[in-house]
Amino acid sequence: xxxxxxxxxxxxxxxxxLAWLVRDTKYALAAMSADxxxxxxxxxxxxxxxxxxxxxxxxxxxxxxxxxxxSTLVTGLFIMFGNNNNxxxxxxxxxxxxxxxxxxxxxxxxQLMTCGFGPFTGGGNFLxxxxxxxxxLQRLSLQVTPxxxxxxxxxxxxxxxxxxxxxxxxxxxxxxxxxxAEEISTVAIEGTWMLSTFPLSGMPRAIQxxxxxxxxxxxxxxxxxxxxxxxPPLLGACYPLIFAMLLAAVAAVAFKKGMKYYVTKGSNRYxxxxxxx
Amino acid sequence: xYRYYYTAKLSAIEKTNGGIIYLLPDILIKAFTLIPLxxxxxxxMSSGAEVGMTMSQMMSYTYASALLSEMLVVKTAATGWxxxxxxxxxxxxxxxxxxxxxxxxVGRWVPMLLLFSLPMALVAPVFGISLMPASVWFFPSLLLxxxxxxxxxxxxxxxxIKLRNMSWLIDRIRMAIIALFSGTVIPIRLLPFGLDQWMxxxxxxxxxxxxxxxxxGAADVRSTIFMQLVWNVVLWPLALLAFKKSQEGMVxxxx
Numbered sequence: 293x294x295x296x297x298x299x300x301x302x303x304x305x306x307x308x309x310l311a312w313l314v315r316d317t318k319y320a321l322a323a324m325s326a327d328x329x330x331x332x333x334x335x336x337x338x339x340x341x342x343x344x345x346x347x348x349x350x351x352x353x354x355x356x357x358x359x360x361x362x363s364t365l366v367t368g369l370f371i372m373f374g375n376n377n378n379x380x381x382x383x384x385x386x387x388x389x390x391x392x393x394x395x396x397x398x399x400x401x402x403q404l405m406t407c408g409f410g411p412f413t414g415g416g417n418f419l420x421x422x423x424x425x426x427x428x429l430q431r432l433s434l435q436v437t438p439x440x441x442x443x444x445x446x447x448x449x450x451x452x453x454x455x456x457x458x459x460x461x462x463x464x465x466x467x468x469x470x471x472x473a474e475e476i477s478t479v480a481i482e483g484t485w486m487l488s489t490f491p492l493s494g495m496p497r498a499i500q501x502x503x504x505x506x507x508x509x510x511x512x513x514x515x516x517x518x519x520x521x522x523x524p525p526l527l528g529a530c531y532p533l534i535f536a537m538l539l540a541a542v543a544a545v546a547f548k549k550g551m552k553y554y555v556t557k558g559s560n561r562y563x564x565x566x567x568x569x
Numbered sequence: 570x571y572r573y574y575y576t577a578k579l580s581a582i583e584k585t586n587g588g589i590i591y592l593l594p595d596i597l598i599k600a601f602t603l604i605p606l607x608x609x610x611x612x613x614m615s616s617g618a619e620v621g622m623t624m625s626q627m628m629s630y631t632y633a634s635a636l637l638s639e640m641l642v643v644k645t646a647a648t649g650w651x652x653x654x655x656x657x658x659x660x661x662x663x664x665x666x667x668x669x670x671x672x673x674x675v676g677r678w679v680p681m682l683l684l685f686s687l688p689m690a691l692v693a694p695v696f697g698i699s700l701m702p703a704s705v706w707f708f709p710s711l712l713l714x715x716x717x718x719x720x721x722x723x724x725x726x727x728x729x730i731k732l733r734n735m736s737w738l739i740d741r742i743r744m745a746i747i748a749l750f751s752g753t754v755i756p757i758r759l760l761p762f763g764l765d766q767w768m769x770x771x772x773x774x775x776x777x778x779x780x781x782x783x784x785x786g787a788a789d790v791r792s793t794i795f796m797q798l799v800w801n802v803v804l805w806p807l808a809l810l811a812f813k814k815s816q817e818g819m820v821x822x823x824x
Contacts, residue, residue: 319735322732322735322738323738325742326737326738326739326741326742327741329741329742329745329746330741330742330744330745332745333744333745333746333748333749334745334748336749337748337749337754337755340755340759340760340761340764341613341755341759343761343762344618344620344759344760344761345613345614345616345618345620346616346618347616348609348612348613349612349613472591476594479594479595479598480594483594483595483598484598484601484602486602487601487602487605487606490605490606490609491609492605493612494612494615495605495608495609495612496608499604499605499608503605507601
């Protein structure tokens with residue numbers, strides 16, 4: 293699989309996304325609005341608290357806005373690249389749809405990386421995030437250098453890796469228990485979404501540590517935002533990148549093992565006449 | 570009433586059919602969200618800003634909000650079931666559809682109340698949180714909140730029927746609006762820019778935020794319950810009318 297072919301695949305999915313937008317504009321716009329309203333509601337709740345109390349735990353309201361911008365960018369990337377249950381992978385496994393991908397003449401991992409790309413219908417939050425980022429940077433008078441932009445991209449990549457790796461790790465249960473675990477990725481992703489918008493500054497160290505290790509919600513926005521503001525907390529600026537790599541490695545091993553079981557045993561989700569059990 | 574009671578009982582049992590272990594992820598996530606949330610408010614309130622609520626009131630508000638979350642913002646299975654086609658089975662039973670939905674919803678609260686709310690209520694003193702209601706009017710207020718919650722849910726079900734099964738979209742928008750406007754995440758009186766002055770009169774404010782404010786003694790009981798009564802009286806007839814008119818338009822493709 294060459295990079296050119298990979299980009300072409302992204303282009304194909306972008307075209308499909310555009311076709312949906314043009315064909316069913318009302319539904320597509322409604323979907324985009326729902327995503328934006330939902331995310332803005334989550335981040336504005338924390339931001340409103342920060343304004344009312346003139347900051348949270350040593351973070352000024354502008355710094356909280358910057359953190360919310362980062363969180364919105366993550367949400368934007370998630371929606372833009374996860375449009376097709378390719379991150380909510382337990383749904384695909386649980387519904388017995390993974391084998392649909394086996395017959396395609398493209399490696400499975402490439403399909404999973406590209407098939408959720410929806411820049412037109414899924415780009416709204418990313419644009420809002422960019423807007424918030426621009427405003428917060430102006431208010432903070434932060435000096436933006438090429439190195440800083442590179443750091444931002446690296447943290448975004450690390451955060452996305454953590455989200456995807458964790459979703460894939462818990463989704464391996466769906467290989468063994470497809471009905472019960474069909475929605476387990478939703479629990480892992482959406483269940484903790486609100487927690488990821490909490491600024492952890494000022495909280496007890498035990499809470500902070502547990503939220504960047506056991507339940508890594510602190511790595512979704514708070515830690516990277518603090519690091520980008522020049523105040524990396526606790527374990528140093530490189531920690532999210534190291535954590536992402538380790539989690540991805542563990543998830544890859546577990547997922548491969550689960551898939552081996554799946555291809556041996558098959559899925560029992562479909563009745564002979566086609567309906568899902 | 571017995572028929573509704575048994576419907577609720579069946580619903581409660583159904584939720585644990587696969588074994589309690591499958592509820593564990595939800596319970597853990599709720600607990601893991603609640604504890605940092607308590608500390609978040611502790612950090613925020615320690616700034617000393619005057620907001621008309623003490624730290625202990627805020628802690629109790631947050632804690633009670635998490636423990637009673639399903640009651641404070643009622644969500645029946647109507648919109649999801651419409652999309653999946655499951656809603657149609659309710660029409661084959663000799664009970665009112667809305668009555669069944671209500672009984673099924675109440676039944677589904679029970680496992681979480683027993684497995685999450687009750688244990689967390691027992692450990693509340695460990696976090697220094699009091700769960701004694703400041704006024705007995707909390708209980709009628711909670712009932713009015715639940716009643717209004719069902720009416721609001723009915724409107725969203727009608728919207729789902731009208732928009733031909735955009736249940737996922739409606740769910741997203743609904744949770745976003747209710748989270749911000751009901752006062753369950755942030756007490757309405759804490760909103761900046763004077764938003765609290767006009768937000769307290771909108772219908773969502775009569776949901777979770779009202780009983781919680783009475784629970785911690787941060788609201789005028791008479792005016793709060795009056796607003797809840799007003800919204801119940803206004804919205805229930807409209808909800809029933811909207812549902813009656815919408816039923817004919819139900820279309821489902823199956824899950």
